[in-house]
Amino acid sequence: MKIALVCKEYSLKKGGLERYTVSLSRELIRAGHEVHVFTNAWQEEPGVIIHHVPMLRFSSPLKNLSFALFSNRALSKMSFNVIHSMERIFYQDIFRVSDGINPVQVLQQYPNFAVRLLKAIGPRRLTLSYLEHRIFVARGCKVIMTNSKLIKGHIIEYYRVAPQKVEVIYNGVNTLRFHPGVKEEYGAAVRSKYGIKENELVLLFISNNFKLKRLQTILKSLALLKKREIKLLVVGNDSKRPYQRWVTENVLDKQVLFLGPKKNIEKYYAASDIFVLPTLYDAFANVCLEAMACGLPVITTRNNGASELIQDGEHGFVLKGQEPDELAKRIEALRFPKARTGMGEKAAKKAKEFNIERHISEVLNLYDQVRGHGYE
Incomplete structure (x- = not known):
């Protein structure tokens, strides 16, 4: 044709x-x-x-x-x-x-x-x-x-x-690039590069529009959790200035890492434990499917078309809105490795259907x- x-x-x-x-x-x-x-x-x-x-x-x-x-x-x-x-x-x-x-x-x-x-x-x-x-x-x-x-x-x-x-x-999703094996291949090296300890829980947020995808909701949920062993990796090409100021004012500097845009994004899925995208409106955020394919449980909102592939409590969680307290509860529910591993395996299996x-x-x-x- x-x-x-x-x-x-x-x-x-x-x-x-x-x-x-x-x-x-x-x-x-x-x-x-x-x-x-x-x-x-x-x-x-x-x-x-x-x-x-x-x-x-x-x-x-x-x-x-x-x-x-x-x-x-x-x-x-x-x-x-x-x-x-x-x-x-x-x-x-x-x-x-x-x-x-x-x-x-x-x-x-x-x-x-x-x-x-x-x-x-x-x-x-x-x-x-x-x-x-x-x-x-x-x-x-x-x-x-x-x-x-x-x-x-x-x-x-x-x-x-x-x-x-x-x-x-x-x-x-390209399952040759995005798959659970990336964790073993890249995970430890990326965590070491940013000084992330083995026992620390790593959340990942990827977007080039921090306002629309509601980065602020994640930051507020971290403030509510008050757990220093949680780290947030922020990846994307948007201005970090207003968010960095809020992070400093709320003493979250050591927990939130603004990494800027990254080419080999699979390495950052590999280094993370949970993918979080409390977006306001998204036809279908492909980063959610990539994260699932890499074996990460995904937390997003029902205003994201990608949530149609996520059974709540099975492959991650689908939030009703963008409230920090609801997100904080879902992050808390995934604190323990056993819960994350089970959901991550199911998420990867589901994502493989959508190659x-x-x-x-x-x-x-x-x-x-x-x-x-x-x-x-």
Whole structure:
């Protein structure tokens, strides 16, 4: 097949959406397909044909609108079996919703009604609303692909899309890279590097958006627990300054380590005992699946699509909200190695079901259905 993938930034150095596009392109090429990527910024990738898409950078609305316009102009000059977009553009065969939808983002991020109303009528949110309306309501795609039932439900609720037009394909994990064996391979060395003792309990938090993923909730839970033998590793590319100040004020300096972004992230799963992500809203945080594959129990919220793979009390815990006391209780329940080991083994077994091969197979099946006009 001749496949077009659309993504503003095509790079492993960015967030989940961008890394997913690179991973997808590699697997599609490995399967023998011709892959074209329409993007504004990129890393070189063997076998991938790159098409530069201009983008006006003066503001977020201009970025989104100009990328949508110029992408469709470029795509219209060529013929493809499938156009698969990760971005909100005017037309695509498949639109992958991986960051949730605008009305729910506004609702979750701005609980105050007056603030929410002001944000909703601001240029950024109006632009996103316009683009989503074009896609979901004005037939801007043949089929919507999303990575959780959570997001499928939101799309149906807010945009009245027919359920059969929304396909849920869960993310896949590379089980050759992420597996329980990493603990033995890297765990001791990483813990030694950061001065972590063998008897200390290590929590891991990974995100490039500390506010959205609620790092503050974890810090407050540590303050409630008042146990110095617990360490928190914070990995990701976001400003640590406001959080570092709070950590110092609450005498948690020796417990919280801000490590910045890391390339070999499997080494940090290996050094940890529990993965914690009390996110406010996440279509499907792939770090949860990676952590499970490495044998870690996962604590996250029901507002994370990845929680659909976690049976509460079996593979970790699913929080009802972002309250520090609820999180503190769940961390306390996993203090003892026996409890963590049992959950971790079950989590790894569950994650193995959602390998990258399964994901690619389901994506290719969707491509075949689109080509066969199954979603006209």
